[in-house]
Amino acid sequence: MASRTSLLRPLLRGSHVGLRCLHGSRRSLDQAKVRQRIADALKASPAGAGHQLPHDHHIFEDADMKMLHDLGIHTEWVQHNASPGTLYDEALRYEKGSAILSTGALAAFSGAKTGRSPMDKRVVEEPSTSEDIWWGSVNVPLTDKTFKINRERAIDYLNTRERLYVFDGFAGWDPEYRYKVRVITSRAYHALFMHNMLIRPTEEELANFGEPDYTIYNAGAFPCNRATPGMTSGTSVSLNFASREVVILGTQYAGEMKKGVFTIMNYLLPKRGILSMHASANEGRDGDVTVFFGLSGTGKTTLSADENRLLIGDDEHAWTNKGIFNIEGGCYAKAIGLTREKEPEIWDAIRFGALLENVVFDPRTGEVDYEDGSITENTRVPYPLEYIPNVKIPAVGGHPKNIIMLTCDAFGVLPPVSKLTPAQAMYHFISGYTAKVAGTEMGVTEPTATFSACFGAPFMVWHPAKYAELLADNMSKHNVNAWLINTGWTGGGFGKGHRMSLKDTRAIIDAIHTGDLAKAEYENFPRFNLQVPKSCPNVDAKMLMPSKTWSNQDEFNNASQRLAQLFKETIMLTTTISRSLNRAAQRTSLQQLRSKAWCERATLVVARGHLQAGTFCGIELTKAEATEHFEDVDIGIRIEREQRERQWQKTATSAFACRRLSHISMVRLFSTEKVVYGAAPFPGGKLAWNHHAQALNLIHERRCLQLVKNLTAVVLEKDEVLLNGLVRAKFQDEAEAKAFATILPFFEEAGEGPAPSTPPRKRDRAVELLMATPAKTKREEDDAAPGTPPRCEASKMRDEPATPPAPKRARQTRLMDEEEPVSEKTKLVPDAPEQHSVLMDEVPSPLEGNRELEKTESFLSGLLNVGLLLRANREQEARGGSARVAHGSRFSAPPGYPQVLMPSSVFSLTQAVSPKL
Numbered sequence: 083m084a085s086r087t088s089l090l091r092p093l094l095r096g097s098h099v100g101l102r103c104l105h106g107s108r109r110s111l112d113q114a115k116v117r118q119r120i121a122d123a124l125k126a127s128p129a130g131a132g133h134q135l136p137h138d139h140h141i142f143e144d145a146d147m148k149m150l151h152d153l154g155i156h157t158e159w160v161q162h163n164a165s166p167g168t169l170y171d172e173a174l175r176y177e178k179g180s181a182i183l184s185t186g187a188l189a190a191f192s193g194a195k196t197g198r199s200p201m202d203k204r205v206v207e208e209p210s211t212s213e214d215i216w217w218g219s220v221n222v223p224l225t226d227k228t229f230k231i232n233r234e235r236a237i238d239y240l241n242t243r244e245r246l247y248v249f250d251g252f253a254g255w256d257p258e259y260r261y262k263v264r265v266i267t268s269r270a271y272h273a274l275f276m277h278n279m280l281i282r283p284t285e286e287e288l289a290n291f292g293e294p295d296y297t298i299y300n301a302g303a304f305p306c307n308r309a310t311p312g313m314t315s316g317t318s319v320s321l322n323f324a325s326r327e328v329v330i331l332g333t334q335y336a337g338e339m340k341k342g343v344f345t346i347m348n349y350l351l352p353k354r355g356i357l358s359m360h361a362s363a364n365e366g367r368d369g370d371v372t373v374f375f376g377l378s379g380t381g382k383t384t385l386s387a388d389e390n391r392l393l394i395g396d397d398e399h400a401w402t403n404k405g406i407f408n409i410e411g412g413c414y415a416k417a418i419g420l421t422r423e424k425e426p427e428i429w430d431a432i433r434f435g436a437l438l439e440n441v442v443f444d445p446r447t448g449e450v451d452y453e454d455g456s457i458t459e460n461t462r463v464p465y466p467l468e469y470i471p472n473v474k475i476p477a478v479g480g481h482p483k484n485i486i487m488l489t490c491d492a493f494g495v496l497p498p499v500s501k502l503t504p505a506q507a508m509y510h511f512i513s514g515y516t517a518k519v520a521g522t523e524m525g526v527t528e529p530t531a532t533f534s535a536c537f538g539a540p541f542m543v544w545h546p547a548k549y550a551e552l553l554a555d556n557m558s559k560h561n562v563n564a565w566l567i568n569t570g571w572t573g574g575g576f577g578k579g580h581r582m583s584l585k586d587t588r589a590i591i592d593a594i595h596t597g598d599l600a601k602a603e604y605e606n607f608p609r610f611n612l613q614v615p616k617s618c619p620n621v622d623a624k625m626l627m628p629s630k631t632w633s634n635q636d637e638f639n640n641a642s643q644r645l646a647q648l649f650k651e652t653i654m655l656t657t658t659i660s661r662s663l664n665r666a667a668q669r670t671s672l673q674q675l676r677s678k679a680w681c682e683r684a685t686l687v688v689a690r691g692h693l694q695a696g697t698f699c700g701i702e703l704t705k706a707e708a709t710e711h712f713e714d715v716d717i718g719i720r721i722e723r724e725q726r727e728r729q730w731q732k733t734a735t736s737a738f739a740c741r742r743l744s745h746i747s748m749v750r751l752f753s754t755e756k757v758v759y760g761a762a763p764f765p766g767g768k769l770a771w772n773h774h775a776q777a778l779n780l781i782h783e784r785r786c787l788q789l790v791k792n793l794t795a796v797v798l799e800k801d802e803v804l805l806n807g808l809v810r811a812k813f814q815d816e817a818e819a820k821a822f823a824t825i826l827p828f829f830e831e832a833g834e835g836p837a838p839s840t841p842p843r844k845r846d847r848a849v850e851l852l853m854a855t856p857a858k859t860k861r862e863e864d865d866a867a868p869g870t871p872p873r874c875e876a877s878k879m880r881d882e883p884a885t886p887p888a889p890k891r892a893r894q895t896r897l898m899d900e901e902e903p904v905s906e907k908t909k910l911v912p913d914a915p916e917q918h919s920v921l922m923d924e925v926p927s928p929l930e931g932n933r934e935l936e937k938t939e940s941f942l943s944g945l946l947n948v949g950l951l952l953r954a955n956r957e958q959e960a961r962g963g964s965a966r967v968a969h970g971s972r973f974s975a976p977p978g979y980p981q982v983l984m985p986s987s988v989f990s991l992t993q994a995v996s997p998k999l
């Protein structure tokens with residue numbers, strides 16, 4: 083066994099002396115002279131004998147050099163798309179610990195970081211993309227200024243290096259969706275990694291490469307400055323979609339580059355209506371394609387390498403109207419515990435040109451100990467696709483016949499295989515339940531349950547609904563079978579049971595491919611309502627039903643209940659995320675924010691470490707502004723301070739639950755991961771919450787229905803409804819818009835809270851008025867005399883007059899919320915603000931005339947479906963049945979309810995199949 087110190091000892095010393103003389107050379111030298119000087123230098127070097135003279139294109143052409151100079155890079159020695167042999171040489175000479183192993187693979191070490199650093203990923207917030215991005219804990223915003231500081235720091239560092247490596251390659255095997263990526267790095271190891279992982283250009287393609295679409299500056303050996311605003315550690319991976327750059331500082335884990343490219347593709351492809359997938363894929367002899375979705379460690383690489391099928395790719399794919407294509411040119415397999423018997427294709431791919439990262443080996447023999455995880459559990463081997471014998475090049479395939487969702491269930495509860503309905507497939511795609519395995523992310527040391535939307539939340543850029551909608555669309559068009567496979571634990575959870583055997587998982591996948599599994603008899607797996615086969619060729623039937631593998635049934639029931647609870651909470655979170663509505667709303671100016679009607683309802687909260695006007699779309703304020711405009715400023719500041727002192731939970735619970743919660747409930751609540759959102763009428767206000775379960779309880783049990791209860795609607799145009807005076811929802815036609823308005827009373831009735839204070843007669847009248855309000859055309863509005871207040875049906879209805887003065891040019895009246903019912907809880911808030919009737923022109927809708935309508939629709943349908951389904955579920959359950967929800971984009975309302983056509987949404991599907999507690 084190799085000792086750690088011996089591993090890190092440089093293998094070759096001083097052999098670069100001769101090469102150094104090149105640094106004085108000027109780039110104006112022609113290439114022949116440069117090559118001659120290298121040859122001379124090599125001859126003079128102690129290791130020179132037999133040293134391979136770099137191929138022509140290893141040295142940049144002058145034009146390319148100029149391109150680098152323009153980026154601020156002035157290092158003279160730049161290897162361009164060097165061959166693996168050259169990169170081996172370079173690594174052996176200049177990178178500590180590098181060695182050629184017995185298989186011919188190159189051993190490389192990534193230093194302190196041996197896994198991804200998701201907490202240190204940042205995305206530049208800038209106008210051209212900010213509305214598209216799903217901001218939150220995955221896509222943490224960064225200012226352009228900080229990005230520039232990091233970029234400059236990276237370039238400064240690269241300029242201190244005597245040798246740099248540039249690799250130009252492609253992402254995407256379909257030429258129509260192919261992007262050019264340039265990687266600039268100070269490590270030969272990184273260049274070889276990207277040589278393996280990107281699609282390698284031919285000589286001709288390289289000659290015509292031109293300007294890249296995206297550039298990655300990998301200065302991972304040098305830390306970022308943690309005092310730079312927005313940086314929280316010495317590591318930073320920052321993406322800038324506007325400048326099309328990625329800057330890496332403070333981590334040499336090579337996976338950051340590959341996942342950086344994937345993140346870029348996850349932005350660019352959906353923007354073009356193409357689904358990108360964190361999935362592997364292979365193809366049968368008959369051309370049938372299988373896609374394996376899964377978070378890291380669930381088995382995408384392992385299971386897609388199948389001797390009976392052609393490998394298309396092991397990690398990142400896209401699905402167009404032609405079929406699927408791989409994004410990458412290589413595979414990135416896990417090496418821990420690797421054996422030839424279990425994973426022969428991967429084992430045989432470990433040869434010259436492949437890298438072995440962070441493995442322990444015997445320096446005398448070069449033999450690797452694959453069981454040794456003492457450097458990291460995340461030992462890896464990147465190799466080119468062609469190293470798998472049965473690979474499909476070009477790496478494209480037809481439309482999938484089977485979609486397999488891989489989950490590594492650390493609870494040991496989910497069956498090894500279940501057949502999914504389309505609704506269940508969407509449900510599991512959106513929830514993305516699995517366990518993070520040790521090592522892949524820094525800090526994860528044992529399997530940890532997680533819900534990673536789209537089975538790859540860390541790499542998604544848009545809201546998960548964007549990917550879910552594309553997947554739902556593709557699946558319905560191409561009649562795909564969907565399966566859920568648990569590659570995690572069985573017979574007990576992590577620590578008690580054991581990992582599903584690879585042999586069984588492979589046998590199950592074989593049976594899917596032969597069609598045997600589809601023909602099997604199925605039984606129901608209770609609580610999760612999954613269809614589980616009673617038998618599967620080459621698998622012990624007892625294995626198939628999880629309860630039968632546990633010795634203690636009480637423990638099984640507890641674990642299953644716990645997991646179901648987690649699912650329930652997560653899907654509730656996911657279905658109610660406001661998508662990018664909050665970003666749209668952010669465009670509202672501070673001036674509008676200062677308008678009295680808004681201020682009175684403002685609540686200050688802390689989100690993303692900044693003081694924000696909670697119910698006002700997350701607009702960031704200075705403390706001075708906050709103090710000037712908001713009476714509640716002290717609470718916000720206190721929270722901010724206490725948050726810093728890590729007393730978040732206490733503060734959140736005491737401050738919000740006792741005092742501010744009902745205040746905020748005025749503007750409705752819903753929640754995402756640990757964050758409670760104020761929804762309509764001012765979406766996007768955020769409250770930080772420490773325990774999302776706790777927050778959910780508050781919302782789910784007490785507030786959710788009030789959330790929908792308080793919606794009001796005005797039919798604006800034939801097909802457009804104005805919701806709560808702010809959010810416009812566009813419907814297919816007038817009938818749908820009217821149906822929407824008609825359904826509102828049902829939400830009101832569905833509320834679990836105290837009866838609304840408005841008498842039913844008034845309520846009916848409101849609906850009548852809503853329905854009767856003639857759709858005002860733009861022309862009619864323009865024709866109205868300036869200064870003439872509009873017909874205010876809402877204020878006619880109300881006992882009190884509308885408070886604000888008539889606007890100069892009013893167009894549309896907002897029908898006000900019903901008064902908030904005064905419950906015991908709201909009484910806790912003596913200063914609960916009043917809601918005022920405001921005319922639209924006074925507080926113009928931030929959504930007006932913008933492109934958010936579609937997103938609004940999705941948001942609304944998600945929101946509304948929650949309300950409808952809760953009621954439907956209750957009623958159906960009361961009758962002893964389960965909720966009835968139609969597949970597709972339509973919600974089938976319970977008998978006696980009007981049939982409501984909702985805009986296309988996957989949310990109704992997901993709600994329908996949520997596990998029963």
Ligand SMILES: Nc1ncnc2c1ncn2[C@@H]1O[C@H](COP(=O)(O)OP(=O)(O)O)[C@@H](O)[C@H]1O
Pocket residue numbers: 376377378379380381382383384385396397414415416417418419569570581582583584585587
């Ligand atoms: N039943 C199983 N199915 C798939 N992988 C398994 C199974 N049991 C153990 N493993 C191990 O889990 C790891 C899966 O990793 P990998 O295939 O690289 O996942 P991904 O490509 O999804 O990140 C491999 O090390 C594999 O040997």
Ligand SMILES: C=C(OP(=O)(O)O)C(=O)O
Pocket residue numbers: 197198337338341377378379397414522
């Ligand atoms: C490389 C990674 O993913 P995967 O395990 O899916 O290859 C990663 O998450 O860093």
